[in-house]
Amino acid sequence: MTVLKIAICDDDEAAVALHEKIVKNSLQAQGIGYEITTYTQSRNLLYDITDDGFFYDLILLDIEMPGISGMEIPQQVKGFLPNVRIIFVTSHTEYAIDAFELSIFRYVPKSNLETKLTAAVIDAAKLIELEAGQEYTIQTANRMEKIPYKDIFYIQRDGKNASIVSGIGTSKVRKSLQQVFDELNAPEFIFVDRGCIVNIVQIMKVSDGEAVLKNGERLPISRSHLQEVKRQINQFWGAHI
The missing domain is CATH 2.40.50.1020 (LytTr DNA-binding domain)
Structure with a gap:
């Protein structure tokens, strides 16, 4: 069984906890295994990937975070994780066009979060599973x-x-x-x-x-x-x- 490696990053601890709960419920309902690592500082996520070689299949990102913004992270991790799927979770709809330009897998506004994030996570998991293993x-x-x-x-x-x-x-x-x-x-x-x-x-x-x-x-x-x-x-x- 595929075990998805997932990172969740948001400077709001309550948001991290909520997103983690939604991800767990979504994947458990589909019978998909997972390992989740959470971050409240974007620089720690970036360090783990670029310096310590952490691997993730899927990253959930807030856009507006102090220091390194969510918009900067996809560009910086692309060389280390070329196939990673990234979901932006944010209340700032004005970033939607930029998110598309960065080839983000899905853009999820915080309104109606549970329904939309659940769908995005399941879709990403299915795509990752589809791509795995065949040579x-x-x-x-x-x-x-x-x-x-x-x-x-x-x-x-x-x-x-x-x-x-x-x-x-x-x-x-x-x-x-x-x-x-x-x-x-x-x-x-x-x-x-x-x-x-x-x-x-x-x-x-x-x-x-x-x-x-x-x-x-x-x-x-x-x-x-x-x-x-x-x-x-x-x-x-x-x-x-």
């Missing part, structure tokens, strides 16, 4: 390489090879795209044109006929695939969140 293996006479599904951005045709572009670089395998697609056998991978497979989990948005990925790359979607790509993205998130 694509490249094996030849000279090497074996395992690439976690969650790290794969896209796979492109490259002559007689398929080039797998992931967070750790580009790996080539002498197989057709269709062979790789069949071996992945996972609903998060879709063709966006005849020469490219994309990981839905890595797509930030579809705009102007392109898939915009979390790493900043923009991949063209062929006109013949566009409607089907949108349908598959909606179907995937509808089934998993």
Whole structure:
């Protein structure tokens, strides 16, 4: 069973206690294991991650905190926890646009907190669980390489090879795209044109006929695939969140 490692940070001790209670109730109801660490000073959270190597799957952050604000933390921990999910819990709705720009998983206003935070935590947990554990293996006479599904951005045709572009670089395998697609056998991978497979989990948005990925790359979607790509993205998130 997956055990989620969660950090909660708010300079208000009562808020920390409330958020912790909601998180525990939410995950217990879903039968999901968890370990929670709480902070009332943002610098301590940042120190634990950047200096002591603490790992978290999910971080709940207040935005307005003395010293290091919640808005600064995602930028500073990205290099240490590239796949961490961050939920902002705040009463300051004017920060919503900035939170989106930082690729925050969810923005939860403190009004109607219990309902909205419960939904956000469960959705984050399902996504983390979905991404965990699966790996694509490249094996030849000279090497074996395992690439976690969650790290794969896209796979492109490259002559007689398929080039797998992931967070750790580009790996080539002498197989057709269709062979790789069949071996992945996972609903998060879709063709966006005849020469490219994309990981839905890595797509930030579809705009102007392109898939915009979390790493900043923009991949063209062929006109013949566009409607089907949108349908598959909606179907995937509808089934998993």
